[in-house]
Amino acid sequence: MNRWRSKLAALTTVSIVAVLLATPAAAQQSGNEQDSRVQVEYAPTMLVLDGSGSMTGNDPSGGTKMAAAKNSVRSLVDMLPDDAQFGLTTYGTETGETPAEKETGCQDTSVLQDVKQLDRQAITSAVDGIQPSGYTPIGHSLRTAADQLPDDKQRAIVLVSDGLDTCAPPDPCEVADELAEEGINTVVHAVGFGVDDEASEQLNCIAETTGGTYTRAPDATALEKALPRVTTVALRNYQPTGTPAKGSEQPAGAPEIGPGQYVDSLGPQQRKHYSVHIPKGGVGYFSATVPLTRGEGGMGDINSLEIDVTSPSGESCTDGGVRSLSTMGQDGVPLSTSAVVDTTEGNMGGDCQEAGTYTMYVLRDSDTAQQAELPIEVQVGVEPAVTGNKGEPSEMDTVRFQEQNGQAQPVVGGGSFSSAATLDGSEVYRDSLAHGEYVFYRVRLEWGQGLAYRVNYAGNKQAGLANVSTMLYSPFRKVPPSDGEDTDSYDGAPATLGPLATTPVRYLNRDEYEGGATSVAGWYYIGVKLGRGVEGDPPPALVDTELELTVTGEPENGPEYASGGDSGNGDVFGDGNAENSPAIAESPTTDSFPLVPVLAGAGGAVLLGGAAVTVWLVRRRNRMRP
Template sequence: MLTPKLRVRAALSLGGVVAMLLALVALPVPAAQAKPTETPSLAPVMLVLDASGSMNEPDPSGGTKMEAARKALKEVIDGLPKEAKVGLTVYGSKVDTNAPGACQDIEIVSEVGALDATSMKGIVDGLTAQGSTPIGSALQKANEGLPKEGPRSMVLISDGIDTCAPPEPCQVASDLAGQGVDLTLHAVGFDVDDAAREQLRCIADAGRGQYVDVTDAETLKDKLPILTEKALRSYEAQGIPVTGTETKNGAPELQPGQYLDTLNSSETRYYTLTVPQGMTVYAAATQIRPSSEGSGGTDATYIDLKLINRDDEECANDREVTSDSNWEAHNTAAVSSEMTKDERCYNKDGKYYLRIERGTSARSLGERQVEIMVAYELPVTKDQGESPKQVVELGSPSNPGQYVAGGSSFNDATELTGSGIYTDQVRFGEMLVYKVPLQWGQGLAYQVHYGNSPDSGSIANVETELYNPMRQTAALDVTDTTAYTGTSMSLKTIATPYVYHGNRKGDGAVGMASVAGNYYITVKLAHDAAEDSTGAVPVELTLTVDGKPVEAPKYKAIGDYTDGLMYTPLSAQDTDNSGDKASGSGGGDSSSNTAVVISVVAGGLGAIVVAGLLVWWYRNRRTS
């Protein structure tokens, strides 16, 4: 079975492109109740299109560049979520390049706001190319059309270098990014020469975004949507708002589902669970750490989760420790326990408590959001037994690599659709998240490769870790971390056995591969030791999914709980974090809120090395 561990991190540790970039970017009741969902908010995005005269040049695949851009933009618009807030700024479309005012020919033709796809596509159809290329001024104008606070992004599509400077585009990008850590600038070079490529890459680097090269209409159509999707994404914690209590007395009751609380430095909160006898309970606490925390220093923060009874006897515990010099976007502690009479903390009335404690460090002072996940699983009447093979072997896919845009959290993880090679980019101070659906009888193996850094002399921690659907991991068995010095390197292969219910009798990676559903892969590049590296590093993820799906185990019904694993997914919850928070007296009947049943089918280098040794030692300790 999964054994509680003290886990410590190392001490340092165009259609398709635009979509990818967009992706970057107290109730007086006794229990927290699930409500109809409200879709998580997306970061506002301003598309910035080059309509200069050079866009009338032939596209290598036929037609003109402008025709290709119009087609790609319309495909992006058709693929946008209805909740997306996307605007369009155009330069060079109305004044001839030799006419007065050519360098001021910049217009926000579609404001950032509620998406009107028909209107926006009509505007795109009416665009013509004829003028100059005032990129720096266009970025300033586009910024005026974005909100002044919160996550927001720009995606620039250009086929050439600025012809109107000053202002210098790279300096403008740096100035805009300096006004707020939540602004990101991405750039697409459409059949550009070396000088334009260098300038556009500089804009993306200064703006903490990504640069993507496209050579013709087809690659623009493929990559622009992916980049746009990435620009839309930003980590936003999700869950039913809840406020834990300082003691067990009056702690709010949590049903299966996902919740969101806010904990201050060194604060402890309690929550009540009512678990029927024989049920297995899973719980996880995920602490959100913004990239703006940076890195450096010898302090460490932690998230500590305990499942206890009213007498403070522990059923299970987990503590995730991360040093300040090894920033991560989110840290998760996870526990599970089968509530039978043989359990040391068994309580016949089924009343238990989650105790969550947030540690503090020099860089993590103040409040942080914590996602809390709760799930129940029925006892089985017919087990599948253990996996017939210890671990999946990593294959050698022959495909050239599918470009994807990794998510930023468990909530928006990008799905990898099967065996193959996937390519992405990761920035310093960024963690990407992917998910791989595994049915009963299936398993996975993967390996992460980091390419060369565009910044010389970079030193940072890199890490990958695998989590099961209950956000459980297995320390060294499914984790690899080391120092990245800016040159191409690979982490070790991570593999699971085939997923069987009986695996939970085992330890490490075997124990965690005991629940079917989405398995999560994180790929991290910590802040550079000198905190002066800004470029994006290419990453390649080789994945093998193997195994023939088998029949799910047979479960025994308990009360209103009738099928398998019970968990209220986000799609069935109210995740509006601005609404009333759930709080209460801790009473109530757990059966009053019927759970949704899901069929789960699916600093310097020396310091880094020393830190890695500390990680190995700590991760192999067991807590009582």
């Protein structure tokens, strides 16, 4: 398997990076870890359910189509995350199908539940009350559904229909084109329930025009499987999450923040400063992630994100900063970069090994396209000093991948680090991706444990030519330099990426460059991408994936931290407790920057590269060992 690996000597390392995006998911929790992540925001989604007279017809598996659709919606509502923003609209329930009733019937669209935080009982009751009887005004219903959705963020419509629109005008494909041109990111995912080829073509047109997906469900069994898959994709959204913090324009007055995740906003050529206290002998972990606005710019559009951390006396601890570059801003792939300041004696030199308040700045630069103010996630971790045993010796050999042959377990990948789906150990996990999605999973690794995995993409003749990639991230969002990425092209034939692997997690791995990313216990992240495609709009296809995961090793004793430290690293990155920080400020309003859609991809004609290039200006400050 060919891999993109590049190592530059001394101070510069370049690695092709496909950075993140995608999903919410009612993430599972591991047995020994309480999920205390910051709250995830989902894309507001309206389900539009066919209630026309044709839904009284028989389903091939028994019963009526309407009964099958109701059962599928009940199952869907049970599995949706509690914080999902979800509503229900139906059409064709207030008139009959006689010619005399057509004028009224073609306006017959009813909003049964507004889009708001999921109310399972209300939606289930509303679905149970639907009595199919009338016409099929799909175009009119799409307009109605779109009017119910907020216009300041990505939003989605899931349309379930058993036939053609019987009311045009407005033509449903023309309405889809209107939605696509409004400047508001409205994606329509369509499900054809027992439809013929003509209706299937119309529904496919609606989905493809808006960048959504189309799924054909011939019977009740297929519909019950398809509806959760499609709705999950609709809900996935990259909304930066964290405790609101307002960075200062100058180092003086930088707000103090502690371990945790924060959200701010950042314009082009703008610099924000934050201060963090690092104890004597402690380690500071700093990362920043900025989503880019999908659809803006082109292959030549260059965006960058830079972090630097300065000592209490103002000395740079990263020799000038760590910078990420993106040349594909139009794909909406966020930039992410990280830096580490290790004040352990002999590691940094100068004032960068002293206890005190360090100042982090984040600088965003942009070419002409990405000029809007954008949200930024800032993550901070502070590891206590080690005062006793440092644990087992370093280990530079990656763990061995073991093929998993059990039945694949369903999982819903997340659209960001914060919403990553939890994988609970060695297993095969299955998911589905739309073109342009980059989704996240997370695995808890204790001291002494490691992971290896590979990703299998199923064949799909409806899929387009696109880039696929997978990335492996440390708890502080660093990609291991030699075994942290794999990428390839996908043309609808089955494809496999990996295996990728970590070393066993050891504190002393930080003394080895290759192992620096596996020197802290915690959550490790896996990103999986199905690119947008290279020819026009992304194909409206869902591609099934399987992630085969191996977790090796029994937990072992880690380092002995200074009094009050946690050898399990439970509090290094805040565990969602950033609200205790003095840096809390008013949350940036959603009007100040566009909320960024989940869809991301390679775009253009580049098939074998990642979506961004991370330039590590320095791997670590020069060691000052005697």
